Amino acid sequence: MNIIVVGLNHKTASIDIRELFSFSAQEIDDVLTRSFLPSSLQEVVILSTCNRVEVCAYAQSETEVVEWFCAQKNVILTTELNKHMYILSGMAAVSHVMRVACGLDSLILGEPEIFGQVKTAFALACLHKTVGPYLSRLFRQTFSVAKQIRSATKIGACPVSVASTAVHYAAQWLRDQKQPRILIIGVGSVGKIVAKRAQSLTSYPLWVMSRRMNHADAVAKEVGGIALEFSVLQDYIGHADIVISATASKELIITPALVVAIDKPTLFIDLAVPRDISPDIMDNPYVHLCQLDQLKAVIQHHVHQRSHAALQAEKIIEDSTREFMLSLRRFSSDEVIRRYRESLEDFCETEIEKVRRDNVLDQATMSMLRKFSRRLLNKIMHSPSTSIQRASIEGRDDVVTLAAELFGAYGDKIL
DSSP states (O other), X not given: OEEEEEEEETTTSOHHHHXXXXXXXXXXXXXXXXXXXXXXXXXXXXXXXXXXXXXXXXXXXXXXXXXXXXXXXXXXXXXXXXXXXXXXXXXXXXXHHHXXXXXXXXXXXXXXXXXXXXXXHHHHHHHTTOOOHHHHHHHHHHHHHHHHHHHHSSTTSSOOOHHHHHHHHHHHHHTTOOSOOEEEEOOSHHHHHHHHHHGGGOSSOOEEEESSHHHHHHHHHHHTOEEEEGGGHHHHHTTOSEEEEOOOOSSOSBOHXXXXXXXXXXXXXXXXXXXXXXXXXXXXXTEEEEEGGGGHHHHHHHHGGGHHHHHHHHHHHHHHHHHHHHHHHHHHHHHXXXXXXXXXXXXXXXXXXXXXXXXXXXXXXXXXXXXXXXXXXXXXXXXXXXXXXXXXXXXXXXXXXXXXXXXXXXXXXXX
């Protein structure tokens, strides 16, 4: 058994590939509710954001995690798709989880939103009881490391995110144009940030649109904007200078037919996965479309400001990964020893009870028998316990596994 991470991100796969594997919040909830985890895949956390889709598992083999991951999305893993997937285990998987939570593997180096997304993914897995002692220990230490890095380094200096970078891109595109009309579609976590950042681009009230009018109204009030029902999209899209879309829709929201009548320069920014906006809208020469992957160039401008902090963070993660792996080995060996001792204690107590039933013994004699059994048990346990602990610390997991099998301490829930 091992900690295994399987996934795709903005570095390994383009948006059209990532779309195949992306999970909505409801889909994650449904998958974890089904609890169709094979016996060899004991713990699972699913993380799905605009830039990555990952499964972190405590499982028997990498192959089984990959197969389970693909099965949840009804995707047949071809050789081409396999090229875009990363598979990590052991120390590499632990380090990866920590780097993700700290924003070191993000499209925007050090972006803070991912920390909350990882916490939400873990909380949902806890809710559905798909995490146990191993992933629980990993994620709790990961959160501790992330907080340490935020306080000990400047990785959070000049805070940026996909949302704020999109607004920065829009500002650069506007150049000298003042007071643009801005339409924001979708008021999820990304849409809310966009709305707050976009206020600085114009004195006009922002148009805030959602399928749920009460959600649009809440965000519009917060930013001094105007809430719009989704049904009026066609009426407003031609009047906007900037359209930023970040919904959880499974279908395209903006098609070529919607923009065919636009006759002035208009910027569309698509922050959704799956995409909200058809690339074919650029058949209209007045339309400019920016997708998530195109924001990379803008984002790189901010990376150099955090490079030194990132090096410091990497060192903290390296040390924390080693510490975690050591604690994990100790935990495994301690479980073997604890359960073996429990089995011996049960055996001793059973035998003492047999003696008590067959003989008339006073309380003092019984107490002496129990003390004797404890001393004998300690002597019996000392040598194998020391050897198992030493083997565990040295990373000789095969010895710990063999000890568990020989002692019959437990099934397959630890190693």
